[in-house]
Structures are given as C-alpha cells and as structure tokens.
Amino acid sequence: MSVPPTPSRLARPVPFTPKRPLSSASIDDSTRLSRATTPSALNSTKKFKASISSESRTRLNTTNINKLKTSSPSSPKKSVFDGVRPKTPSTPKRDPSPMDGPMYSEMDVSRIDPEEALVDFETVEPGDISGEIDESLLKDYGAEDKVLVSIRIRPGDAPSVWQRTHKNIKLDPQCGKSPQEFMFDEILTGSENKPVYNAVARSHVCAAMEGYNAVIFAYGQTASGKTFTLSGDEDQLGIIPRAMKDIFAYIRRTPNREYLLRCSYLEIYNENIHDLLAPHSTSTTQPVQIHGTGPNVVLTPLREEVVTSLKSVREVLDRGEGNRRTATTDWNERSSRSHSVFRVVIESRERGSGGSSPDGRATPSGRQTPGFRPPTPGGSRLQARGGRSVQTSVLSLIDLAGSEKATSDKDRTREGKYINTSLLTLGSVIATLGENSAKNKNDHVPFRNSKLTRMLQPSLSGDARISVICTINPSKDAIPESTSTLLFAQRIKKVQLHAKKKEVVDTDALLERYRKEIEELRQRLSEREAEAPVRSRRLSAREQLDESRAMHDLNARIRQLTKLILTSQTVDENKGDETRPSSPAKVDFDMSPYQELLAARREIETQSTQILSLEAAILARPVLPPDAPESEKDKLLAEQTKTIRELEIVVKGYEDNLGEPLRKVQEDVEREWAVKVEREVKLREEKEAWADELVKQLDKERKARMKLEEERQALAAFVQKFDALGLETTLPVPQTKLNPPLPMPGGAAAVFAERHKHRIHPLDAIIETESPIRLAPLSIEPSLLEEEWDGVEDMSFELEKAGKVMKLGSQSPVREVFGDKENTPP
Numbered sequence: 001m002s003v004p005p006t007p008s009r010l011a012r013p014v015p016f017t018p019k020r021p022l023s024s025a026s027i028d029d030s031t032r033l034s035r036a037t038t039p040s041a042l043n044s045t046k047k048f049k050a051s052i053s054s055e056s057r058t059r060l061n062t063t064n065i066n067k068l069k070t071s072s073p074s075s076p077k078k079s080v081f082d083g084v085r086p087k088t089p090s091t092p093k094r095d096p097s098p099m100d101g102p103m104y105s106e107m108d109v110s111r112i113d114p115e116e117a118l119v120d121f122e123t124v125e126p127g128d129i130s131g132e133i134d135e136s137l138l139k140d141y142g143a144e145d146k147v148l149v150s151i152r153i154r155p156g157d158a159p160s161v162w163q164r165t166h167k168n169i170k171l172d173p174q175c176g177k178s179p180q181e182f183m184f185d186e187i188l189t190g191s192e193n194k195p196v197y198n199a200v201a202r203s204h205v206c207a208a209m210e211g212y213n214a215v216i217f218a219y220g221q222t223a224s225g226k227t228f229t230l231s232g233d234e235d236q237l238g239i240i241p242r243a244m245k246d247i248f249a250y251i252r253r254t255p256n257r258e259y260l261l262r263c264s265y266l267e268i269y270n271e272n273i274h275d276l277l278a279p280h281s282t283s284t285t286q287p288v289q290i291h292g293t294g295p296n297v298v299l300t301p302l303r304e305e306v307v308t309s310l311k312s313v314r315e316v317l318d319r320g321e322g323n324r325r326t327a328t329t330d331w332n333e334r335s336s337r338s339h340s341v342f343r344v345v346i347e348s349r350e351r352g353s354g355g356s357s358p359d360g361r362a363t364p365s366g367r368q369t370p371g372f373r374p375p376t377p378g379g380s381r382l383q384a385r386g387g388r389s390v391q392t393s394v395l396s397l398i399d400l401a402g403s404e405k406a407t408s409d410k411d412r413t414r415e416g417k418y419i420n421t422s423l424l425t426l427g428s429v430i431a432t433l434g435e436n437s438a439k440n441k442n443d444h445v446p447f448r449n450s451k452l453t454r455m456l457q458p459s460l461s462g463d464a465r466i467s468v469i470c471t472i473n474p475s476k477d478a479i480p481e482s483t484s485t486l487l488f489a490q491r492i493k494k495v496q497l498h499a500k501k502k503e504v505v506d507t508d509a510l511l512e513r514y515r516k517e518i519e520e521l522r523q524r525l526s527e528r529e530a531e532a533p534v535r536s537r538r539l540s541a542r543e544q545l546d547e548s549r550a551m552h553d554l555n556a557r558i559r560q561l562t563k564l565i566l567t568s569q570t571v572d573e574n575k576g577d578e579t580r581p582s583s584p585a586k587v588d589f590d591m592s593p594y595q596e597l598l599a600a601r602r603e604i605e606t607q608s609t610q611i612l613s614l615e616a617a618i619l620a621r622p623v624l625p626p627d628a629p630e631s632e633k634d635k636l637l638a639e640q641t642k643t644i645r646e647l648e649i650v651v652k653g654y655e656d657n658l659g660e661p662l663r664k665v666q667e668d669v670e671r672e673w674a675v676k677v678e679r680e681v682k683l684r685e686e687k688e689a690w691a692d693e694l695v696k697q698l699d700k701e702r703k704a705r706m707k708l709e710e711e712r713q714a715l716a717a718f719v720q721k722f723d724a725l726g727l728e729t730t731l732p733v734p735q736t737k738l739n740p741p742l743p744m745p746g747g748a749a750a751v752f753a754e755r756h757k758h759r760i761h762p763l764d765a766i767i768e769t770e771s772p773i774r775l776a777p778l779s780i781e782p783s784l785l786e787e788e789w790d791g792v793e794d795m796s797f798e799l800e801k802a803g804k805v806m807k808l809g810s811q812s813p814v815r816e817v818f819g820d821k822e823n824t825p826p
C-alpha cells in the first residue's frame with residue numbers, strides 16, 4: 001500500500017527527540033519521517049517552568065539553565081490565598097555537603113520533611129490544574145475488577161486496514177481471510193489526546209487519588225504511538241501531563257485533605273533497571289535491584305522526588321529524559337527497546353490544625369523517632385497523626401518497548417538480534433493470568449522471569465486498577481504485529497483484578513493510647529504489689545490465687561502493649577546502654593517467698609522488655625547502602641552477631657535463673673499457704689465450739705445466781721420479820737428432838753469449807769484448757785453461796801453481840817432459819 005505524504009502536524013521540528021531508524025520492514029519511509037518529527041512532550045518548557053536542582057543544572061544546556069535559573073527552587077510557592085498558609089515545600093533537611101556534588105537533589109524525598117512539602121487546595125496553583133474534570137466523563141472501569149483495555153489506531157497516510165465501531169475492531173476483509181473480530185472497551189483513532197485520556201486514563205487517575213493503586217501502560221509495535229499517547233507533545237498533551245494536571249485539580253477540589261506527592265522515573269533496558277533520577281554515574285554503577293516477593297516488591301536504590309507543582313513534575317521528567325539520553329549512543333534504538341516507568345506515589349490524609357498528638361500535645365513535624373522505612377516507592381512517608389490515617393497509592397505510567405521486540409522468532413535469535421525478555425515474559429504472564437481467571441485455575445505465573453513482570457507483580461496480581469492502551473499501526477505491512485497486539489489485548493482483558501484501598505491507621509494515636517494504658521496498668525500493678533503482704537494475711541487461699549492471677553494478667557497486658565509499641569518501629573525509648581542485655585538477676589532467697597515471687601516476676605518483666613527492645617533495635621538498625629565498603633558491612637555483621645549472642649545469653653539466663661526457679665517458688669508458696677490456711681480454719685472451728693460452750697455455762701451460772709438471790713432476799717425478809725417480833729431469848733433452850741444440838745465449830749462447816757476448797761469450778765476447767773481466744777483468766781465473781789457464807793459471818797457477829805450462845809460459824813443461815821422454824825413449838 002502506498003503511503004501519502006506526511007500530515008503537516010506530524011512534521012513539527014523536534015527539539016528533544018532525535019531521529020531514530022525505524023525497525024525492519026514494517027515501517028516505510030513516510031512513517032519514519034512522521035515518527036522522527038514527533039516532538040517530545042517532555043520538552044514543553046513553555047508550559048512547565050520547572051524548578052531546578054543543582055543536579056539538573058549540570059545536565060541541562062546553558063539556555064535551559066539560564067531560563068530556569070529565574071525560578072528559585074526553594075522559594076516558597078505562592079499560595080492562591082496568600083498569607084493564609086505559607087508553605088515551604090522544598091526546604092531541604094540539611095545543607096548539601098561538598099561531597100554530595102551531583103548526587104544531591106533538593107527535592108529528594110530523603111532530604112525533605114514531608115510535613116513541609118504537603119500540597120492542598122490552597123497551595124495548588126490555578127495554572128497547574130486541568131479545570132476539565134467532568135464527573136460525567138469518569139467511567140469507573142476499575143470498579144468492575146476488569147482491566148480496561150483500549151485500542152488506539154494511529155493515523156496513517158493510507159486508509160487504515162482496520163475496520164472499527166465503538167467497541168469492535170476487525171481487519172478489513174479485503175486484507176485477510178475470515179478476519180477475527182475483537183471487542184474492547186474503547187476503539188480510538190485520531191490525533192486528539194484529550195478524548196484518549198478521558199477514555200483510558202482519567203478514571204484510573206481519580207482512582208489513584210482515592211487510594212487505589214493504578215497502572216496505565218501503552219503496548220504496541222514500535223512507532224505505533226505509545227509515546228505519543230503517554231507523553232504527547234506541546235499541542236497534544238499526553239496521559240502523563242494530563243494525569244498530573246488532574247492530580248492537582250483533584251487536590252484543588254478536595255479542601256479537606258492534604259497530599260504528599262513524590263515521583264520516581266526508571267527505565268528497564270537489557271534487563272537492567274536504571275534510575276533515571278539518579279546521576280548517570282550512580283545509575284550505571286548501582287543498577288536498581290528488585291527485592292521482596294508478592295505484594296512486598298521493593299526497588300532499591302531508587303530516588304524519589306517530592307513534587308508540589310506541575311513545574312516540579314516537569315523538572316523531574318526533564319531530568320529523567322536527560323539522563324536517559326546521556327546513557328545511550330543510539331537513542332531511537334534504546335527508546336524502542338526499553339520500558340520507561342514514571343511513578344507517582346500519592347499519600348494523603350485529612351487536613352488538621354497541624355501536628356498534634358491525640359492528647360493535644362504539639363508534636364514536631366516529621367517522624368519523631370527513627371525507624372525503618374522502606375526506601376522505595378510505595379513506602380509511607382507521611383505520618384498518620386491526631387487520629388488521621390494516611391492513604392497511600394501509586395500511579396504507574398508505563399511506556400513499553402516496541403512489541404515486535406517480544407518475538408522469539410528463531411531467525412531473530414539466530415541472527416543474534418535482541419529479544420526483549422521482559423516483553424516476552426509479560427506476554428506469558430498475561431496469558432497465564434487470563435487462563436487462571438477464565439478457568440478458575442491456579443497455574444504458576446512466571447513473574448520472576450523478568451524485571452518488568454517482577455516489578456509489576458503486585459499490580460498484575462490484582463492489587464491495582466489497570467488500563468492498557470494498545471496502539472496499532474494502520475498500515476498493511478504492520479498487520480501481523482497489529483494482530484499480535486490485539487491478541488495480547490484480548491488476553492489481558494481476561495485478567496481479574498481486586499484492587500483495594502490502602503489506608504494506614506494513625507499509629508501515633510494508637511501508640512499514645514498504648515503508652516497510657518501501660519502507665520495505668522503499671523500503677524495498678526505497683527499498688528497491688530505494695531498491698532500484697534497485708535492483703536495476703538486477710539485473703540483465703542482461693543482469693544490469693546485469684547489475686548496472683550490478676551497480677552499475672554496485668555503483667556501480660558503490659559508485656560503485650562510494650563511489644564506492640566516496640567514492634568511498631570517508631571519507639572525506641574530504651575535505646576543506648578539500656579538496651580544492652582544485663583546478666584539475669586539472682587533471686588534474693590532471704591526474702592519471704594511472696595516478696596521473692598514478686599521480685600522475680602518484676603525481674604522477668606524487665607528482662608522481657610529488654611529482649612523486646614533489643615529486637616526492635618535490631619529491626620530499626622539502619623541498613624547499609626549497597627555501596628558501603630566491605631569493612632562497614634563486616635562491622636555491622638559483627639555487631640549484629642554480637643547482639644544476637646547477647647540476646648541468646650539473656651534468654652537462656654532468663655530461663656535458667658528465673659524460669660524454673662520461679663515456677664518452683666510459686667508452687668512452694670502456694671503449698672505453704674494452703675497448709676497454713678487449713679490449720680487456721682481448724683483452729684477457728686475449735687474456738688467457735690469453745691465459745692458456744694462458754695455461753696451455755698455462763699447462762700447456767702446466771703440462772704443459779706438469780707435463784708440464790710431470790711432465796712437470799714426471802715431469808716433476809718424472814719430475819720427482819722423475826723427480829724421485829726422480838727422473840728430472841730438468852731435462856732438456854734432444852735435440847736429436844738425439836739431442838740437438836742447446834743453443830744460444833746469445825747463440824748459441818750469445816751466439812752463444807754473443805755469440800756469448797758477442793759471443788760473444781762466449771763470455768764476453771766475452761767480456763768485451764770488452752771483457749772484459742774486466749775482470754776485473760778476470768779475474774780469470776782464470787783458465787784452467791786459464798787456471799788452468803790460471808791453474810792452469815794456478819795450475822796454471827798451480830799448474834800454474839802446479842803448475847804447468843806450459839807456459834808453459827810460457817811453454818812448456813814438457811815439451815816438455821818429452817819431449823820429454827822422446824823423447832824419452833826406449835
């Protein structure tokens with residue numbers, strides 16, 4: 001098919017993109033011409049006045065430098081609401097040392113305090129936004145968990161050999177027998193990039209702003225329009241500049257959030273990854289390595305630059321392009337054989353009044369404590385704070401190598417021509433993923449067979465929303481390649497996705513909560529421990545066990561929280577000498593078992609905390625850069641080995657010295673206390689029985705006393721009456737049957753006295769028995785009987801005074817009275 005002359009719009013002079021030879025027979029001369037005239041979208045310096053770093057200064061030509069020097073890289077951006085919220089987005093953390101030389105970049109994320117490089121609706125410059133976001137244009141393709149696959153047919157000089165409707169495409173029947181019809185999400189033509197962007201990229205860019213990882217890549221034969229679609233030119237901005245404009249427009253439309261944007265730019269060439277933002281010397285000597293597997297793939301060392309405006313995005317892209325060109329002698333060859341990946345990491349969180357911790361205390365910006373952070377894109381830089389979680393997503397924009405390079409054609413191999421391993425593997429990975437999804441299989445996916453697929457593994461495994469734009473050349477010569485591209489597109493359409501938003505909770509708020517809880521628990525624990533000796537006397541064995549368990553639970557919770565804090569990698573309060581393991585403390589066996597137990601437990605706590613601290617310290621230990629001298633690495637290794645050995649000693653010492661002995665002590669204490677308590681309970685029961693007996697005895701005694709009292713009163717009344725009658729006489733009364741002789745002194749009374757002397761009082765028996773109450777010896781009131789004896793002595797005295805011959809001595813007056821009564825003549 002003859003090719004008409006090149007359209008005039010394709011014949012613009014290209015300041016940045018030099019001509020490159022087109023590959024093989026598929027591209028004719030006129031196509032080559034049109035291709036060679038593609039202006040680089042990256043050269044649209046009119047639109048993007050990039051800020052400049054010292055590094056880029058060395059790379060750009062004098063004209064560019066003079067032009068760019070007019071804008072200061074570190075001058076704060078002018079807010080649209082001047083004076084409302086001044087920003088210093090590009091403040092470096094430290095002055096560059098002379099050693100840094102070209103290594104230094106002001107916007108390098110490792111040198112910037114993320115808190116000072118935030119972008120929000122106030123700081124976005126009106127010129128940086130698209131102003132074109134029309135919600136009705138946003139088709140949420142990604143929500144269907146399918147890859148969005150679109151075909152773009154490049155305009156050509158001849159009529160296209162492909163027939164198309166809105167979603168269907170097939171080869172003109174005149175050009176092929178029974179052509180297959182393909183169906184995709186969009187079939188696009190023409191040179192307008194805006195509808196292409198709206199159809200294939202805008203919803204994915206918005207998804208990235210909402211927290212989803214998103215990947216947009218262009219696949220197709222060399223010169224089919226991949227770069228034109230992704231980068232565009234100054235008239236037709238491609239997906240990358242439009243995406244960046246939409247990102248800033250999105251920020252402008254979202255007043256309640258603040259954003260940290262950082263970019264990386266890399267190239268995969270000959271299965272080597274080159275960091276396009278690192279100086280050429282560094283990127284060649286230190287190729288980027290892929291570490292990790294599955295969703296945890298990280299690239300290192302890879303430079304990331306914070307961007308706060310389109311100008312800074314522009315600078316990053318320019319620098320990347322500059323480095324890419326410097327690296328090659330044949331730019332066109334390299335460009336069509338290499339994959340370029342531009343990544344934007346978008347971190348955002350709700351806007352707050354500044355850095356304040358959950359308890360209201362002001363916190364400094366940036367991370368407060370050193371800790372390990374993944375040194376690659378995707379790792380979080382922004383700190384969740386004040387309960388505001390951080391959302392992180394990555395937008396990857398990939399310009400793949402020409403797909404014809406993916407062929408494994410034997411002839412090509414024999415000729416020693418280059419085979420693009422990454423593209424070949426991408427094809428088989430996509431094929432397997434599609435098959436697995438369609439047939440619900442779980443076949444091995446060869447992600448690890450190439451750098452590109454390994455890097456894309458998380459996204460292709462379903463962790464991202466993917467849009468693929470497959471570009472085809474409309475010419476007849478390109479039919480085999482275009483068909484191959486359509487088949488690739490068809491396969492990738494089958495891949496199933498399940499992208500999820502990624503949110504990082506406010507670890508500071510959590511940590512603060514943990515710390516408070518630990519403080520409270522420690523307080524409670526120390527109070528309990530202080531009370532323990534007193535309480536233990538009052539508590540039953542059961543209660544003591546409960547108490548011991550409660551204390552154990554408190555300790556366990558403290559341990560758990562401490563571990564949470566330490567493993568969060570943001571706290572290392574015990575750093576320094578305190579983290580050195582100390583030898584396990586010996587238990588002081590002079591202490592009481594209970595105190596001993598508590599002391600041992602405290603010691604265990606200390607040991608556990610030390611172990612955790614050491615673990616955290618090992619985790620937080622800075623990783624040496626790959627270019628570090630061997631001696632440094634050896635030193636680090638030796639230090640770590642030493643720490644590990646010390647840790648092992650501590651753990652062993654803990655188990656040997658405290659583990660088993662502590663368990664034994666605990667058992668002994670429990671056993672001892674159980675015996676004690678049993679004895680006490682028995683004693684108490686005996687005491688209670690004695691007490692009951694005593695009560696009974698006392699009651700009996702009381703009753704006897706009352707009865708005797710009544711008798712005494714009756715006798716007293718009788719004697720009084722008797723006296724009142726005046727019947728007493730001095731005459732001796734003849735001894736008759738009715739008047740028996742009075743007992744002689746020392747007679748019955750002596751006998752009674754003797755008996756009384758040997759009488760055992762019931763209370764004496766009680767007193768003599770060992771009483772658990774340990775009462776003081778009872779001062780028993782004299783019995784009424786004894787009182788009566790005393791009273792009779794008095795009476796005897798009175799009778800003597802009255803001249804009575806009778807000597808009553810110790811005779812009971814009762815007997816006397818009744819005796820008298822009995823002997824009274826009738």
Ligand SMILES: Nc1ncnc2c1ncn2[C@@H]1O[C@H](COP(=O)(O)OP(=O)(O)OP(=O)(O)O)[C@@H](O)[C@H]1O
Nearest residue numbers: 034035038190191222223224225226227228336402
């Ligand atoms: N839709 C289009 N409208 C106008 N010109 C286009 C279009 N697509 C591509 N071109 C032109 O075709 C030429 C080749 O395009 P481009 O460089 O984008 O191809 P490519 O697929 O990126 O090639 P490579 O694989 O070598 O990177 C360029 O000059 C470009 O301007």
